[in-house]
Amino acid sequence: MSRRLLLLLTITCGVAVGNVYFPQTIGPLVASGLRVDPESATSVVTAVQLGYTAGIFLLVPLGDRLPYRPLVVVLLGLTGLGLLAAGLAPGLRLLVAANALVGIATVVAPIIGPMAAGLVADDKRGVVSGTLLSGSLGGMLLSRTVAGTLGEWLGWRAPYLAAGASVLFIAVVMARVLPTTQPSSGQRYLALLAEPLRLLRVEPDLRRSCYYQATVFAGFSAVWTTVALLLTGPTYRMGASAVGMLALVNAGTMLCTPIAGRQVDRRGADRVNLVCLLGVLASAAVLAFGGLGGATGLAVLVLGTLLLDIAMQSGMVANQVRIYALRPEVRSRLNTAYMTCAYLGGSVGSWLGVQTYARFEWSGVCGLLVLLAAVALVRHLAGEMPASGTTRQADARHTTGEGSRSPRCGIG
Template identity: 35%
Template sequence: MRNTSTPTSSLPNLTTLTLWLMTISSGLVVANNYYNQPLLGDIARTFQVPESKAGIISMLTQVGYAIGLLLIIPLGDMFRRKRLIITELILVILSLLLAAFANNIYTLMLASLLIGATSVVPQLFIPMAAQLALPENRGKVIGTVMSGLLIGVLLSRTVSGFVGAHLGWRAMFLIAAGLMVVLGVALYFLLPEVHPEYKGSYKSLMTSLVSLVKEEPVLRLAAARGALTFACFGGFWTTLVFLLEEPPFNGGSAMAGAFGLVGAGGAIMASVMGRLADKVNTRHIITATTLMIIISYVLFGTFSHSLVGLVVGVILLDLGLQATHIANQTLVFSLNPAARNRLNTVYMVTYFTGGATGTLLASQAWQLWQWNGVVLVGIVFSSLALLVHLFFARKHKKKLLA
């Protein structure tokens, strides 16, 4: 691939304040993608549509995120990072307001697509943190930012479930818009600027994505593993609220949101997993964590009427997913320092395409076969992830040492 990068310029130090600012910001922004999940039952009743149609809202958010990753994140290699992040936050606010005031299901679907497309800011923070970190601490730093991101993903459901139960689903989107305004002000004054290294046109920037896919087998492998495991995650969390509304639980958005607290405890372990990725062969880590995801779905199927069984399954699912994700990203960011945003683009577009696919298939499986169908979808995707990992990782064993 033609080198269109300039030598690495002087970078700001990765201070504790900067790291925590990126970590907290990642959690707050990514939460926008998941507020809708515990609210799908309420949304379906508001617009008088089937649950499967309401489930499309969650799927479109994931599709929007993939679109934003593809079209926006590569710009992190081309434009000043801070300016790009602030611009994105303005677009996020407008998208959230559109969702809050949607007067029909189709407007809300459009707003959900836009929310996903504009909430990609965390994927600018992660390569930025990797760029500023010392090589020997890269996994630890990625794990720290990912802790914030994952806690945001999981607690977003708890918060939105509570708000939805007491104030209605529209209030959640208004509150989220207010949070983005506050965050934008904090980032404007506190986030250091990182200047780009890439020198070239947007066309050549996007063309280089194809070259990276062709030239980096480890990137292809990591992206495939990530997509298959995230499909399991998206499928579970989208349909959980439907299960909890049925007997014997007879719950709703608040109960579904409470499950986010369970997963959040495991998300705190992300920084630990990042440290492991700095020291341990990631091939072994991913084998173990993918098995955790398979076991979680076995528990979901076996103990579908037990809160304890579901709780244990959620812990295994979330810990397995985040550990796999961090190990994948640590490998990806070690490939080409000048192209970290583009490497992240390829990985994350594939990742969220997998999540959208899992969400869509699980929603349809629920409509046809209820919870057993959801479990089947999860077991198929997680088993495929393990097979891809075991068979193809061997070909690149030397590159997979970390």
């Protein structure tokens, strides 16, 4: 794993993941441009997240069955075409359908993660996972900023068209730089699809990693889906670019995920998870004052969303390092189970956030975040005392550098 390759993979993760999140910023612009109510426009966000969940389940297992280079390039190409179709959609229904297609295809980040984990030594896996996640986070944040600004200048279609062109360019680059790899599995496709479900049944550490991320990501999605409604509503009366600028302020989170990865390598995933869950609860307490409006409320939103982003992303690093240490030969399928659960939670969280905001406004969304984080924290504390042998062995491998590297990820 050269630094150049790691940088390019990090950029690719950011470009791909950004496609899932920038629709959160331009929802009000879509509503006015297509003459629908804002709540209906949020169905675009739900569609792309549900599509992403489906894509993870249906396509990420192919990372164990197919060489990475053609798989990643084809998915990037389909994503670019889907984004262009969304930018040209004449109505909400076709826009929702195009976003679902984009979500299904833009799953290269969870495919790249297992590949990169197999290209480095065990004691560097946390740092590499954190670096890739910082790229995903950068795409998540910067895509919102760019989309909000472009949308206000040129209309809601511009972000989709610009994203489509960017993804197609990245596809050409990846066709040239990705290493040649050999598949680790010869299983049939249907058997690959069944494997993540079997792994969920037999791997307790995988189940709890999925549980932590699904609940926390649900709260995260609820906040970021409804913060656009808050900022553009009567409390603040701002434009879509304000949502993007709020995300840009949180770009500092990109610096935290590699640090979190180092802490996981040194202290183990469980300790980092505990700190992150407490951080999510603290962010909910801060965000609750965001409904005040004015400069004070805006400052609170900046601080609260920053804390939420750091806690959620750092917890994701811990969870991924835990599952990558379980079985190197099935990392893509482990990641399929994990990411499917995470984004299913995110999709449900977006829907719950909109419903909660409609009935209880911003304070209700903050209460929902508290509830979800508390459920995850109770599960973590209940399982910490009888910690599984798998976790202890995984932490030991990180400490001693033991464990095998995946044979499929060598450069050939």
